[in-house]
Amino acid sequence: MTYTKRFDGRGQEDLRPIEAKAGIIPNADGSAMFKIGNTVALAAVYGPRDLRPKFMQNPSTGILRCNYNMMPFSGHGERVRPGGGRRAKEISMIMQKALAPVLNLKEYPNTVVDVFVELPQTDAGTRCAGITAAAIALADAGLEMKDLVSALAVGKVGGTIISDLTYNEEAYEEEGGSTDIPVAIIPSTGEITLLQLDGELTKDELTQALELAKKSAAKIYKVQQEALKARFK
Amino acid sequence: MTETILAAERAICTPGEILATGMGFIPGKGTYRESDNIRAGRLGILSIEGKVLKLTPLSGTYLPKINDRIIGTVCDVLMTGWRMETNSPYSAVMNLKDATAEFIPRGADLTQYFDIGDNVMCKIINVTSQRLVDITTKGPGLRKLEGGRIIKVGPQKIPRIIGKEGSMLAIIKESTGCEIQAGQNGLIWIQGEPEAEIKAAKAIKKIEEEAHKSGLTEKIKTLLQ
Known part of the structure; x- marks a missing residue:
């Protein structure tokens, strides 16, 4: 364990500075901005609205459709190739699966709720920031939800379990390198709707990391709630 | 068992927020019970009516409801009526017999009554489980809206x-x-x-x-x- 002092001087369990705002896009039915450190996610929700092509319609419930996009100038160093790719498509899917369990669209058969997540600035943890922003935007759109979803990445860098990794920490190569675990949690029940893992980890370390994720998600949940309440002050 | 309301009347509640604990309260519209707690099921303003907790929504799209008076825009002319857009995910159909008391002969040009793009003040007379909507312009104050x-x-x-x-x-x-x-x-x-x-x-x-x-x-x- 040599990674005891983090690159940005945070404590091991500290999150980067968080900022959230609901209702930032007037033309959307619901929208939100979520900023964690240098990662910024904008989410816009449209719908429920008529779904085309027709074969995608589900007559027993509305469906959720997510779209994740990193803007070309958002990353470190090299420009991100614009438009969708294998990675964006996968993340769109996992975002949909992370958010769907809290949503109830039974009242809206044959419709779709579209969520667009744009990332104008990125420094790791984009899918988590995207999910967190999308949860605020979905609530802002007035949809029936049993809870919000709070997401963040936890991980192991140089043998130390830490929360909310930055890009530098994800790219850490000494001493077993870096393990990155994006987690999305439904705070009221503690259910996990997203769990991915990139790197190496023992079973005990994973349990430890998930405990940390739960603690950190509670902090994010609070910010989400405040953002929604501030919209109607 | 303790029964307490944790949120204030007319407070803005976010999804998942605990509104009350204990079995003494009843979850109303926009709320749900999860074990002992009543939680908010959407973003809304809390109203407490006796033992019932209700959330009034602050945002959201329109969902057609029977007897609502709405403004529709004609978007298509059908065999025996008109299809209208209703500012909701679902379009509505106005049948000939619900549109006018006049006798309309078979094969008449329906656009002389309502043309595409016309705005109409109308009333919803039926909504099915699949959200098929029937509307009428028969009734006081229901008419085509011209100008404005x-x-x-x-x-x-x-x-x-x-x-x-x-x-x-x-x-x-x-x-x-x-x-x-x-x-x-x-x-x-x-x-x-x-x-x-x-x-x-x-x-x-x-x-x-x-x-x-x-x-x-x-x-x-x-x-x-």
């Missing part, structure tokens, strides 16, 4: 814009001299002098923005003076 302009507001704000027994709308109508029709689907038709129309639209937008606050009537009165 249509503005869009959040459908949840319509009751506030209309006011108690139409009081808020009456104020706007009186001081601007405009004719105003508010549809439950969030569309409002205004007709009058161009300047008056703008003034009325501004007042309505103001009500929409501050719908969740109190003392609005006075504010609107001063705005319109």
Whole structure:
């Protein structure tokens, strides 16, 4: 364990500075901005609205459709190739699966709720920031939800379990390198709707990391709630 | 067992927030029970009616409901009626017999009654489980809306814009001299002098923005003076 002092001087369990705002896009039915450190996610929700092509319609419930996009100038160093790719498509899917369990669209058969997540600035943890922003935007759109979803990445860098990794920490190569675990949690029940893992980890370390994720998600949940309440002050 | 309300009356509640604990309270619209707790099932303002907790939505799209008076726009002409857009995910169908008392011969050109793009004040007469909507223009005050302009507001704000027994709308109508029709689907038709129309639209937008606050009537009165 040599990674005891983090690159940005945070404590091991500290999150980067968080900022959230609901209702930032007037033309959307619901929208939100979520900023964690240098990662910024904008989410816009449209719908429920008529779904085309027709074969995608589900007559027993509305469906959720997510779209994740990193803007070309958002990353470190090299420009991100614009438009969708294998990675964006996968993340769109996992975002949909992370958010769907809290949503109830039974009242809206044959419709779709579209969520667009744009990332104008990125420094790791984009899918988590995207999910967190999308949860605020979905609530802002007035949809029936049993809870919000709070997401963040936890991980192991140089043998130390830490929360909310930055890009530098994800790219850490000494001493077993870096393990990155994006987690999305439904705070009221503690259910996990997203769990991915990139790197190496023992079973005990994973349990430890998930405990940390739960603690950190509670902090994010609070910010989400405040953002929604501030919209109607 | 303890029974306590954790949120205040008229507080803004977020999804998943615990509103009350204990079995002494009953979850109403927009809330749900999860073991001992009553939680918010959406974003909304809490109202406590005796033992029942209810959430009034602050945002959301319009969902067609029976007996609602809405403003529809004709988007297609069918074999025996018209299809209308309703500012909701679902379009509505107005059948010939619900449109006019006149005799319309077989094969007549239906666009002479309602043409594509016409705005109509109508009433919903039926909604199925799959959200197939039937509407009518038979009834007091239901008609084609000619001229004027249509503005869009959040459908949840319509009751506030209309006011108690139409009081808020009456104020706007009186001081601007405009004719105003508010549809439950969030569309409002205004007709009058161009300047008056703008003034009325501004007042309505103001009500929409501050719908969740109190003392609005006075504010609107001063705005319109």
